[in-house]
Amino acid sequence: MAATATTAEPTRAPISDYDTGLGGVNQVQNMLFKDMLWWSLGIVALTILCIRLIEISWSQLRLVSAMSRPAAFQTYWRKAQWSHMPWIKKHFTYAPIGAKRHNREIRFSSAFNIGTLPTRLQAVLLFGYLLSNFTYMLFLDYSQPDHWAILAELRGRSGTLAAVNLVPLMIFATRNNPLIRLLRISFDTYNLLHRWLGRMVVFESLVHTVAWLAVQLADGGWASVGYKLVHDRFIASGMVGTFAFIILVVISLSPIRHAFYETFLTTHIMLAFIILICVWVHCATSAIAGGLPQLPWVVAVVLLWMAERVYRVVLNAYRSWSRNGLADAVVEPMAGDCSRVTIHLPRYVDVQPGTHAYLRFADINPWECHPFSIAWVKHTPLNGGLLPTTEKRQLYTPAKGSGVSSLATSSSSPSTAPLTGFNASKQGHLLRTSVSFVIGAQTGFTRKLYDRANQYCNEYRSRSTTFKALFEGPYAGHHSLDSYGHAVLVAGATGITHQISYLRHLIEGYADGTVATRRITLVWVVRDYEALEWVRPWMDEVMRMPQRHEILQVRIFVTRPNQAFQAAQLGSSASRTVQLHSGRPNIPVLVRKEVAEQAGAMCVTVCGPGALADDVRAAVRDVLDEGTVVDFIEESFTW
Structure with a gap:
């Protein structure tokens, strides 16, 4: 009889050993992949930190070198010192995944959209991290x-x-x-x-x-x-x-x-x-x-x-609460379905340019808070008292008169700007801060705020009403424009609030000799001429700042001009500082014109609708082939 060969079956554990606890779990590899994930995040963060430290050091060197020099002597900083950097910015750092679309929402209808697209750098980082997760999970x-x-x-x-x-x-x-x-x-x-x-x-x-x-x-x-x-x-x-x-x-x-x-x-x-x-x-x-x-x-x-x-x-309690309760928020309904909001905080708050804050109103959806760019900051003495020392800049006094023509013809009279910067911080314990915003009425909270204020003002024939509010912030403000000889500030609609804070800071710095800025171009795109009233008091004050006519140019584009616009356009035609235009700006032509007249290193910032931001991004990428230093900063609140 032939012998039959048999192969022993491997011993198998009961199924119950694998449905609870660590039975069958490879804990050694789990901890290894845990370390690898955290190390990958740490290495990326450390790499970015090193790059940021180099950028900060370079910006500080540029600031110290250029802040005492006129525009003609900032030529060195106009050209890129590292020839590969413009290419990296154009094709990687600033580039969206596709040709142009980044912050413009992908909409299928007015009520249906699927959000925005990342940049190529963001996409590479996300893809690498997600791929590593899949790899570790299936290993x-x-x-x-x-x-x-x-x-x-x-x-x-x-x-x-x-x-x-x-x-x-x-x-x-x-x-x-x-x-x-x-x-x-x-x-x-x-x-x-x-x-x-x-x-x-x-x-x-x-x-x-x-x-x-x-x-x-x-x-x-x-x-x-x-x-x-x-x-x-x-x-x-x-x-x-x-x-x-x-x-x-x-x-x-x-x-x-x-x-x-x-x-x-x-x-x-x-x-x-x-x-x-x-x-x-x-x-x-x-x-x-x-x-x-x-x-x-x-x-x-x-x-x-x-x-x-x-x-x-x-933070909310410290910024907004006092023995009198929550801070008072003065709300003014404006043309174009916007609310101008000024919150009078009970104490001094240091607010840097380019910051935003979250607002919560006790009488309007108190469980909701939303971010808004800070347009204007004013520091006043506590309890209406006097400061113990004489400051160079007096406290704010309202502008006399109105109209775009006043913006175009204002002379460089002594500044009446509020205390800011070092002078304010020295007296911080003796001051209180007022912070202003412009909030467009969209849906939900912002619409309810505008409707409530508008209803009250119509009923009582008042220009404003007051609500109790919480102020949380300020946040961001980590982008400094001080070292750039040339700043181009582009705003769409209520995005002007983000740019005005930089505008005042840079003009003050130019007058004090603390910034390298020698040319500022503000481009504001609005639908209706009446929207200029949103920022009228602040722009009037900017126009009265000393030496602003030496560095500031304002270009306002009204996409739906009316008769009031045409009359104001005639009044501003002779001004070198403020010019009114009808229609939409040609962003590529505008950016190329600024590059042709570039003073030192240039920074282009944009805050506004996604389509405008994408146009500006594309225009900046187009001029990077020329080898000049043109940095791009976008302020957005995507959700």
Whole structure:
């Protein structure tokens, strides 16, 4: 009889060994990939920090070298010292994914859009990080004969990666993210990273849940799943957190988010809180002594979230609260469905150019707060008292007269600007600050604010009304234009508020000899001529600043001119400082004209609708081939 050869089957563990705890989980590799993810983020941050330190040092050197020199002697700083930099800016740093569209929303209708597109640099960073997550998650031991063990390894890997990503996810979402000022990257960019990291965390959480569910069903069927969901806090908390994640990602889809933003924001915060608590309970109630290894990270995330929320409450109270209650906000309804808001804070606040703040009104949707660019800042003595020393600049006095012609013909009389900068900071304990905004009425909160103010003013024949408000900020302001010999400030509609703060600062610096700026061009695009009233008091004051006629040119483009515009255009035709134009500006021609007359290094900043910002970005990229130093800064609040 022939002998029969037999091959012994490998011993397999029971399925129940792979549906709970760390059974089948490769914890060594999990911790390795955790370190690799955090190190990759740290290396990127460190690289950006080094680049920023070089840029800051170079800007400071340029400022010190050029601030005492006229425009003709800033030629050295006009040309790029590193020949490769213009190419990098044009094709990588400033370039959108496609040809032009970046901040202009992709709309299918007036009520349906899918958001904006990242730049190429943002896309490369996002793609690399997301790809590394997929790679680490799928790097499993497929040689194992038992596929339940592979699923268990996948469960542990995906859960670990989701917990790892919770840390940067939470940091990127906070307004007081220290990386904003440290790396000089706008909150808008971190918000983009937050959205994509959130999607990655949800996907990894779903994989984690499905991998557990498949093993559990094979082990005991739906009866065992139902029993554990009811009697096992470890499983129940994980499942509730997963469902909360699913709801969160659904309401975060761009069309839903944009259509119901206020509802989305409130629901988003509530779901985030539920998820954090569920993940904490999930990690803490594991059968493993001391909880899952991911528990310390989750605790750190919860503490960071709570600390940031507490800090915001404290900041709101300090900025806005006094013995008289909340700060008074004077709201003036303006033409073009806009509200001019001035908040009188109870104490001194140092507000830098290019900053924004979040406003919350007690009588108008008090649970909502929204960001708005700070247009004007005025410091006045506390209780109407006098300052103990004589300052060079007097306190603000209202402009006499009105009309664009006054802007075009104002003489360089002694400045009556409010205390700013060093003079104000020296007397900060004796001053209080008033901060002004221009808020366009869109939908929701901004529309309700305008309608309420307009109704009151019509009823009582008043120019303004007063609400109680909370001021949270200021935020941002990390872009300094002091070292540029040439500044081009482009604004669309209410985006003028962002540019006016730079305008006053640079003109004051020119008069004091503390900035390198020798030429400022302000380009403002508005729909109606009446919109000029939004900023009339501040522009009148700018026109009275000493030596402003030596460096300032204002170009106002009105896209729907009327008879009042035509009369004002005649009055401004003889002015070298202010010129009125009908129609839309030719942005490429305008930027090329500024480059042809460039004084030193140039910076082009834009704040306005996405289409305008994309036009300016494209125009800047087109002139970079000439090898001149032209930097681009975009201020936006995408959501």
